[in-house]
Amino acid sequence: MDVLSLRGISKTFGAVAALTDVDLDVAAGQVVAVVGDNGAGKSTLVKILSGVHPQDSGTITFEGREVEIPTPAAAHKLGIATVFQDLALCENLNVIQNLFLGQEIRPLRLNDVAMETRSWELLRQLSAKIPSVRVPVAALSGGQRQTVAIARSLLGDPKVIILDEPTAALGVAQTAEVLNLVERLRENGLGVIMISHNMADVKAVADKVAVLRLGRNNGVFDVDAVSTEDIIAAITGATDNVVSRRAQRGTPS
Amino acid sequence: MTAVTTDRQDERLQERDGLRGALADVVERARGGDLGVIPVVVGLVVIWTVLQILNPIFLSSANLVNLTLESAAVGVIALGIVCVLLVGQIDLSVGSVSGLSGAVLAVLFVSEGLPAWLAVAAAVIMGAVIGWVYGQLFNRFGVPSFVITLAGLLAFLGLQLYVLGTKGSINLPFDSGLVNFAQLDFVPAWLSYTFAVIAAVWLFASGYLHARERRRAGLSARSVSALAVRSAALLAVLAFVVWYLGQTRGVGWMFVFFVALVLIMHYLLSRTKWGRAVYAVGGNVEAARRAGINVKAIYTSVFVLCSTFAAVGGILAAARLAAANQSSGGGDVNLNAIAAAVIGGTSLFGGRGTAFGALLGIIVIQSISSGLTLLNLDSSIRFVVTGAVLLLAVIVDSVSRRSRTSHGRA
Numbered sequence: 001m002d003v004l005s006l007r008g009i010s011k012t013f014g015a016v017a018a019l020t021d022v023d024l025d026v027a028a029g030q031v032v033a034v035v036g037d038n039g040a041g042k043s044t045l046v047k048i049l050s051g052v053h054p055q056d057s058g059t060i061t062f063e064g065r066e067v068e069i070p071t072p073a074a075a076h077k078l079g080i081a082t083v084f085q086d087l088a089l090c091e092n093l094n095v096i097q098n099l100f101l102g103q104e105i106r107p108l109r110l111n112d113v114a115m116e117t118r119s120w121e122l123l124r125q126l127s128a129k130i131p132s133v134r135v136p137v138a139a140l141s142g143g144q145r146q147t148v149a150i151a152r153s154l155l156g157d158p159k160v161i162i163l164d165e166p167t168a169a170l171g172v173a174q175t176a177e178v179l180n181l182v183e184r185l186r187e188n189g190l191g192v193i194m195i196s197h198n199m200a201d202v203k204a205v206a207d208k209v210a211v212l213r214l215g216r217n218n219g220v221f222d223v224d225a226v227s228t229e230d231i232i233a234a235i236t237g238a239t240d241n242v243v244s245r246r247a248q249r250g251t252p253s
Numbered sequence: 254m255t256a257v258t259t260d261r262q263d264e265r266l267q268e269r270d271g272l273r274g275a276l277a278d279v280v281e282r283a284r285g286g287d288l289g290v291i292p293v294v295v296g297l298v299v300i301w302t303v304l305q306i307l308n309p310i311f312l313s314s315a316n317l318v319n320l321t322l323e324s325a326a327v328g329v330i331a332l333g334i335v336c337v338l339l340v341g342q343i344d345l346s347v348g349s350v351s352g353l354s355g356a357v358l359a360v361l362f363v364s365e366g367l368p369a370w371l372a373v374a375a376a377v378i379m380g381a382v383i384g385w386v387y388g389q390l391f392n393r394f395g396v397p398s399f400v401i402t403l404a405g406l407l408a409f410l411g412l413q414l415y416v417l418g419t420k421g422s423i424n425l426p427f428d429s430g431l432v433n434f435a436q437l438d439f440v441p442a443w444l445s446y447t448f449a450v451i452a453a454v455w456l457f458a459s460g461y462l463h464a465r466e467r468r469r470a471g472l473s474a475r476s477v478s479a480l481a482v483r484s485a486a487l488l489a490v491l492a493f494v495v496w497y498l499g500q501t502r503g504v505g506w507m508f509v510f511f512v513a514l515v516l517i518m519h520y521l522l523s524r525t526k527w528g529r530a531v532y533a534v535g536g537n538v539e540a541a542r543r544a545g546i547n548v549k550a551i552y553t554s555v556f557v558l559c560s561t562f563a564a565v566g567g568i569l570a571a572a573r574l575a576a577a578n579q580s581s582g583g584g585d586v587n588l589n590a591i592a593a594a595v596i597g598g599t600s601l602f603g604g605r606g607t608a609f610g611a612l613l614g615i616i617v618i619q620s621i622s623s624g625l626t627l628l629n630l631d632s633s634i635r636f637v638v639t640g641a642v643l644l645l646a647v648i649v650d651s652v653s654r655r656s657r658t659s660h661g662r663a
Contacts, residue, residue, distance in 0.1 A: 073545065088543045090536035092604035093529075101533055102544035107526035113466045120259045131263040138657070 002061075003028045003191045004049075004080070004160050009058035011044055018044040019215045022058070026160060026191040031182060033194050033202040033223075036212035037235055042195050045212070046164050049193070050082035051075035063159065081153035082162040087145055095119060095133040095140075099152045122151045126184050129177070143174030150181055160191040167201050179205050199228045213237055258473040292649050293596055293613045296642075300617060304624035311624050314500035320616070320623050321504070322435070325511040326351075326570035327586060328615035331593035332518055333562030335611050336555045338594055339522070340534045341603025342398035344387070344559045346405035347590050351567030352582020353413040354380055358568050359423035359577035360416055362431075369431055373568055380564025381557050383409070388553030398556075406587070414579055422578035425571065435572035438506040442495070445504050449491035457484035507569060511612075514562075518608035531555060535604030566590075585636065592643040593618045600650055617642070 006024040010017070019041045026032050036042050047053045049060075051072040059066050062078055069075045075082070089098050096112070096119045105111040105118075119133050128147045130140065137145060146166055153161055163182065167175040182205045185192050196202050202209055203223060211218040211234040219234045232238070283291055304311040330347050337344045354376040361372035383405070390401050417423065425432050440448070457480055464474035498504050522528035533541040534551050542548050570586075571577045595601060596617050597610025621642060625635045 072543070076545075084543070086539075088537070088540035090533045090540050090604070092536035093532060097529060097532075101529065101541070102546050104526045104529060110524050110526065110529070113463070113470045113472065116260065116467075116472055117470045129263075131265045133260065 001028070001064075002026060003063055004193075005061040006049075007059045007061070009045070009048060009055050009060070011041075011048060011053065011056050017215055019048075019055075022212065022215070022217055024193075024210055024217075026193055028159070028191050029186055029189045030208065031186050031192040031194060031206045032208045032210055033196055033206035034210050034212060035196060035199075035202060035231065035235055036218075039214070040212040040235075041215040042212055043164070044215075046082060046162055046193075046195060049075065049080055049160075049162055051080075076156055076158075079157065079159040080162065081156065081158035081160070083146075083149045083153050083164065083166065085164045085168060087149040089137045089145060089149060091138040092136060094136050095130060095148055098137055098148055099133075099155060101152075103155065118155075119151075122154055123147070125154070125188065126151055126181050128181075141174060142170050143177045146170065146174070146178050147181060150185070154185075158190065160193065161185060162193045162195070164195045165197065166194065167196065167198060175201065199231060202231070203228060211235055259471045261473050290598055290607075290609070290613060292646070293598060293610070293617060296596070297613070297617055297620065300620050300624070304620065304627075308624065308627045311627055314497055315502070316623065316627070318498050318502045318505070320619050321498070321508040322573065323623065324615045324619040325435075325505070325507045326566045326573055327589050327593065327618070328511050328566075328611055329514060329569060330563050330566035330586070330590040331597070331611040331615050332514060332608060333559035333566075334590050334594040335597070335599045335606055335608060336518070336522075336531065336562075337398070337559045338535075338599045338601060339531050339603060339606055340552060340555050341538075342391070342552070342555070343591075343601075344402045344405075344556065344563075345399065345587060345591075346383075346402040346409055347559065347563035347566070348582045348584075348587030349406050349409035349413065350380055350383055350560050350563040350582070351570060351586060352577075352580075353409045353416065354564035354567030355571035355577035355581045356413045356416040356423075358431075358571055359425060362429075363423050363425060369429060373431075376568055377561060377564050380561040380567075383564075384557035384560030385553060387560065388549075388556040391552055391556065392549040410583070413582070417577065417579060422576060424576045427575060431568075431572040432575045435505075435507050435569060436575070439503040440506060440509060442499050442503060445495040445499065446492065448509070449488060449495055452491060453484045453488035456487055457481065460484070507573070510569075514565075515608050515612050518611075522608055527551075527554070532604055537604075563590075585639065588643065589615075589618050589622075589639065592639065592646065595643065595650060596646040598650075600654065601647065602650075602654060 002025045004024075004026045006022060009019055009022045011019040022041070022045065024032070024034070024045070034042055034045065044053070048055045049069065051069040051074050054068070054070050060069060061067070062080070067078060069078065069080070090101065093101065096115050099119050099122065100115050105114050116133060123130055123133070126147060128144070128151065130144055130147065137148060140148065150161070150163070150166075166178050166182070170178060179201060182192060182194060194202075194206060206223050209221045209223055209226065209231055211221070211231065213235065218237070221231065221234075301312065310316055330351055334344060334347060357379055358372045358376045361367045361375055362369055387398070387401055387405065390396055391398055414421075460475060460480040460483070461477065464477070464480065467474040495504060522531060530541065530546045530551050533544065533546060534548055538548060541551075567582055571581060574581070593614035594606070594611055595614070597606070597612070597614030599606030599610050618639065621638055622635060625638060
């Protein structure tokens with residue numbers, strides 16, 4: 001049962017068709033990697049799902065119901081959480097303050113104890129390695145910050161979580177930590193959409209790979225059944241050229 | 254050995270309990286560039302020592318009573334400056350707005366004969382409206398606050414001169430409640446001591462309840478003995494201050510009013526959702542916006558607060574002087590208010606500072622001013638010294654910011 005299904009999503013910016021007839025399905029407890037070259041429409045897709053831009057046409061089905069996502073708040077309310085590439089954390093605030101930013105418990109007399117308890121719960125759920133939640137985020141490493149950003153997105157009990165390039169700026173060990181985190185999200189029964197450029201990461205954690213090319217679907221692969229070369233071929237369009245098209249038509253060359 | 258609390262399970266955390274642990278934390282934070290109130294306390298000790306050596310009257314009870322009364326007006330203005338600095342903006346027009354507010358008060362109260370409360374309310378509301386206009390200009394047109402308020406500085410100075418008319422100066426009657434409040438009303442000794450006891454008991458009780466709640470939730474908490482020591486220390490300090498000021502006139506109601514405002518602002522900034530939003534906007538506007546914070550509303554609220562505090566400060570200054578004239582709010586008021594906020598540890602880069610900074614900062618500024626006046630030094634020298642101290646505070650701010658970056662605490 002797919003928790004989130006996109007059908008025929010199109011979006012144009014002026015004369016540029018950023019997305020044309022894109023389909024995507026995510027099931028609960030499944031990690032779907034969305035890959036594609038620069039300008040393939042990955043970011044546009046993320047923005048549509050997170051409510052930054054509404055789509056021009058096409059339908060979004062969430063938990064069996066057709067839904068509209070006009071604003072970020074609407075996405076949040078539905079249960080679609082997005083972790084943007086730049087994380088959007090306030091470095092001068094500590095981990096608890098960042099986790100609960102904008103959704104503090106008891107607005108007129110903040111309940112620090114409840115927020116700290118819940119913070120530890122969330123971080124433990126992710127097996128996060130953060131020694132103290134009372135340090136400013138500035139004191140954390142890149143991987144730890146990514147953890148905080150993901151933990152924050154979990155606060156509203158989302159069903160689907162979108163990670164935009166979660167490992168782009170990280171070192172080897174930190175990347176491994178974040179990949180563990182993605183697996184932990186899957187174990188917790190969330191649908192995960194992971195935007196990535198890194199084939200190794202995709203092969204490591206994804207169940208399914210959806211390839212976008214020039215704003216169109218260019219194949220959905222089962223990770224176990226596809227080689228890295230095939231994915232790269234789909235991304236770059238190496239299979240989509242005069243020669244291969246002739247081969248498909250079956251005319252002898 | 255008790256069970257390990259939820260927040261102390263990471264093996265990398267070092268055990269730091271009791272007084273020694275607290276001290277170690279302070280030292281380490283200071284090394285990392287998170288200086289807090291250390292520079293201002295050190296500065297205050299140095300300034301007081303030097304001035305006392307130069308003139309033995311400086312630390313006399315009579316002079317210190319005077320100092321507390323003198324600090325209230327500009328201190329209230331500095332409180333507003335702390336708020337705008339926290340969101341990473343600036344208001345350069347607080348001096349003019351305070352002068353205008355004093356002028357409006359005097360005209361309505363003396364020339365028009367309105368009741369005092371109505372004149373005060375009108376001046377305060379005018380301050381709020383000015384702040385609201387700043388907020389709208391800032392949000393709608395994206396003009397830097399520094400330019401908007403620089404324009405305001407000149408425009409409201411002009412308006413102040415216009416309101417005062419050709420006379421240029423209006424005296425407030427000495428028998429009015431306003432002037433009494435600012436010059437003659439002192440808290441009776443018994444009530445001052447009661448306030449001190451209430452503060453200490455309050456600190457202990459709130460700390461104890463918080464610690465109990467934390468322990469129940471399985472988190473680490475301050476021990477009762479540490480809380481008791483902290484409250485006893487506060488009681489000792491407050492009792493000494495009350496006793497020493499009580500040697501002459503005592504604690505002025507106007508100073509109590511200022512401290513009350515500081516406490517209210519401290520609560521709003523540290524314990525409410527609004528306060529968190531202010532720090533978040535100062536730290537990372539984009540992150541705050543994405544977290545669903547209404548950034549424009551926060552900017553507007555902060556500008557309104559700052560101008561309102563400036564207006565209140567103007568009223569206090571007029572009451573203290575028993576007059577509003579063309580030079581009210583002029584001269585060094587602007588700079589003193591901003592300097593007090595910065596000296597009190599509020600960062601010019603936004604997102605860092607406390608309400609108590611305004612209290613400590615204004616006492617430093619006022620001490621310099623009072624000490625140099627006692628030495629019969631010309632105002633030219635006073636300006637130079639105040640400017641140098643402000644420069645020093647800004648340098649400390651910048652250096653500690655760099656140090657925070659290199660220690661991963663920025």
